[in-house]
Amino acid sequence: MNLLDKFQQYIRTNNLATPEDRILLTVSGGVDSMVMLSLFVRSGYHIGVAHCNFQLRGKEGDEDEELVRRKCEEYGLPWYNKRFETKQEMERTGESMEMAARRLRYAWFDELSSQHGYTVIAIAHHIDDSIETFFINLLRGTGLRGLTGISTHVGKLIRPLMFASRKDILEYAVAQHIPFREDSTNRSTKYLRNKIRLGLVPRIKEINPKFTDLMRQNIGRLTDAQLFINHGIERIREEIITTKNGIDTIHTDRIDPAFPLNFVIFELLNSTYSFKGEVTDSLVHALELGTSGKRFYSKSHVAYIDRGRIMVTPISDDDPCEGVIEKGAARCYCGNSVLYLEICDIDTIKSFGVPEHIAQVDADKLQYPLKVRRWQEGDWFIPYGMTGRKKVSDYLIDHKVPLPEKKRQFVLLSGDEIVWLIGRRIDDRFRLTSETENVLRITKEII
Structure with a gap:
């Protein structure tokens, strides 16, 4: 059975879409999404195409956009393009690039669906993506639910290529002469997913060439186990939880x-x-x-x-949401964010200038346990680069922070002193100096 037949059968077997559905395809210009576009066109579904340009890769991103535009015109399809101010959004929220881009694109997909009557949104993830997600979650300790990989169907979101491997998709693209673009960041090993894709998985495949099929089976069994657990937990919930x-x-x-x-x-x-x-x-x-x-x-x-x-x-609006960070802790949750903590030698610090969602402070000046809580009226600190005290409330006003964000603003404290207005500015008293030997590097990530 060829890839097209498998694709059509997979959609039917898993009830992902019907001939009556209007399907919005999310197409980046990469091989996965360009193959998905070809398969949907050849299958005769009612489709439109959405392309995101996050303006992070300069000319590369513009060429991706142009390829998708040309292909949609060739197929006679409606297409929608949006250029996001991703860097500004990262600076505003303190999110990582991945988190900001994910939030922006999915919100836009929902908006397009409402405006143009799309009943299904198709994403071009495949089984290799699911395997990589398995290992990412395994390393992060997310529990069994995180080991079930990527879901095939969530609400109106579908992933109709989850039956296929990256190898299957690439072979189809070559055979059908489908043009696609390669994102240069896919070769960068600074991202955990790429370290798994380029480093870990190839070595495992040397041990077991049938690794992809084996993991497909493992993920399927784990998914079944989680469904069984969900059913059992629901019965327990009904028996032991009361609400008043x-x-x-x-x-x-x-x-x-x-x-x-x-x-x-x-x-x-x-x-x-x-x-x-x-x-x-x-x-x-x-x-x-x-x-x-x-x-x-x-x-x-x-x-x-x-x-x-x-x-x-x-959580009520007046809850301080106070958390404690013991010495050696690797992470701490605060509000809708998680803080990742790492002690580094000063000689390993490559740059003293870091984005606002990262703080680098002198570890030897800290008094443990550290505390994390919402900011409170009367809080003050000495913003990095300044010599005088400033109230947190005045700092937030001066930087035109909207009221909803003010309510979500947290501070990191050593004793009673603010070390970091989280996601914005460290206190000058904890900055790195020529005397610093050990650095606490803290990264804020929205969850």
Whole structure:
């Protein structure tokens, strides 16, 4: 069976689209999306094409845009193009390039669907992308749910190439003389995904040439296991969670003692309230010690222990969302962000000038444990490059920070002193100097 036949069968078998659907294809100009475009055209579906130019690759990005435009004109398809101010968005939000680009493009796809009546959005991910995601999540410790790879169908979003490998797609492109562009950043090993794609996976394939097919089977089994767990957790949820006055109470004494407590609580808190594994581990440890009062945060909810029960409620606007960072911690969650922390020798620092979502401070000036919380009225710091104190409230006003962002503004503290107005400016007292030997490098990433 050739790739076109497999493509059509995969869509039918998985109920991804019908002949009546209007499908918006997201086409970058790379080989995956250009092949997807060809397959949809040859299959006779009603399609339109959306192309994003994030203006991060200069002439390369413009040439990608031109290729997609020409191909859509050749096929007689409606096409939509948008140039995003991605760098400015990264500076405004403190997001990584990947996170900012993802948020911008998916919001635009939804907007196009509403405006033009598209019922399905097609993304050109394939099985190799799913395998790489498996390893990324394995290294990040996301648990079983993260090992199920990339979903084939979520809402109106479909991935109709998940049956195919990168090799299958490239062979089809060559055989059908399909033009495509190669993103030069795909060869850069500074990105974790590329390190896995270019370094780890080829070495595993040397050991087992059938690695891709094996991983396809493994991911399928893990997905089935997660579906089974989801069903079981839903039954447990109905039995042990009660709701009153906007507070969900998890009655831990109703959990079957034969079940692994940590796993059940993680699944309950992660699937419903987006709590991360490190947070639920700390919560269960406090529960086992009988500790009450400490608060644990996801990006939207706060949990605390009360007489052996776990209470969960949405985070209120006046909640300080205070977290503690012990010495040696690798990450900390605050609001809708995660902070990644790394101790470095000063000699390994390649640049003292870093984007606002990264802070480099003198590690030997810090007093542990560090604290993270929302900023409060009366907070002050000495912005980097200045000599005088400045109230945080005045700094945010001077920089025209919108009110919703002010409410989400966090600070990092050493003792009672602000080290970093997170995502904006470090305190001058903790800057790197000629006397600095050890550096704490902190990266903020929106989750």
